[in-house]
Amino acid sequence: MSEDKTITFIVTRQDDPESQPFEETFEIPYRKNMNVISALMEIRRNPVNAEGKATTPVYWDMGCLEEVCGACSMVINGSPRQSCTALVDQLEQPIRLAPMTTFPVNRDLAVDRSRMFDSLKKVKAWVPIDGTHDLGPGPKMPESKRQWAYELSKCMTCGVCLEACPNVNSKSDFIGPAPLSQVRLFNSHPTGSMNKSERLQTIMDEEGLMGCGNAQNCVESCPKGIPLTTSIAALNRDTAIESFKSFFGSDQRV
């Protein structure tokens, strides 16, 4: 009978940003088509651990529940991914849940991804259009370019690529692949490209593009299949040209 079947979860928990992490095991009744989030909701409904002791409910972040917001990323059985699309039937048991290690932990499985949003601000990952008067419609974008740029726009700042990168760690200030790919996205936009040099100059640093060591884990791990390493190589070319233009001088520079 399906009512007798249970699933085991081993969750790495932490009460607050400063306290020590610990592991807690939960046994929850199996239902069909469960994902990790519905299992976490089950724990929240009845917060009793495998030893039968009452405990605090496990805390995690979530938003869209359809893998477009990036909020519910966590390390599931060793791989960083979204818990909303992690289906229990496809996971090996016991299922191990842990917060991503690249970001500071707020509580249990919820991490603080502020550094990614700060990076997006730093690289100016938007198209500046606001002014005192109507500037009219912008230039058109070629359809072929729109198609690959659209792929880059799927980034949801989930943090998986930073978690997978061997050069994003406590010893380096590398901003990671996600914000770099956004520089390529906004530089490809006809209006966004009016700030092309500014964006490129911002990432011409060890914290920026030069932090990449070409391990290419990011492109293997990205849940949205974004060609992150193609973006990085394209930016390597753009910054090389940009540094020639800025050093020797060029009227083509924007």
Added chain:
Amino acid sequence: MAGTRGYVNRRLHSLLGVVPIGIFLIQHLTVNFFATRGPEAFNSAAHFMESLPYRYVLEIFIIFLPLLFHSIYGVYIAFTAKSNLKTFGYFRNWMFMLQRFTGIITLIFIAWHVWETRIAIGFGWAELNYQLMEGILTDPFFFWFYIVGVISTTFHFSNGLWSFFVSWGITVSPRSQQIMTYVSIAVFVAISYVGVRTLIQFAYGS
């Protein structure tokens, strides 16, 4: 200003690894390969290189200064990485870690190699000829030390050539990067053969 100091350092590191250090490596392995034609051929090739005009300028600006910068900055790069091969055992991640590992091995090997040959010759403790290398490489420990050192160097150069093409934005598409992987493997096999064949020659004779 064309980027920050960190940007210029990293670009310089990537460039120097291929030009001039990579070119010097190929030249060095090629000249040494004369050993396979016998001691006289090696001696005359080595003495030709030794008698090049303004030799100290060439050595300082083509070999020692670039090598010094590439190795010091390289050690810094190697130690800012944190291996995660256990979770992400992808091919490129392995190459990433091996590049850092062979970089350190190569640095140790080259430091010893330069000490025992160029510096020893410079102080007059040794003379540049076939017998010098024969004397070193007939010792089984040093034979294997050189085998590991040479293969580590050729790997570091070949895989570094792959990264060079990405770092300068030459190979952007995944397909071009894939083909460059095959090219770098071919380069690795070819120059490793040249290096190892020469070592065997010195150790076991013709």
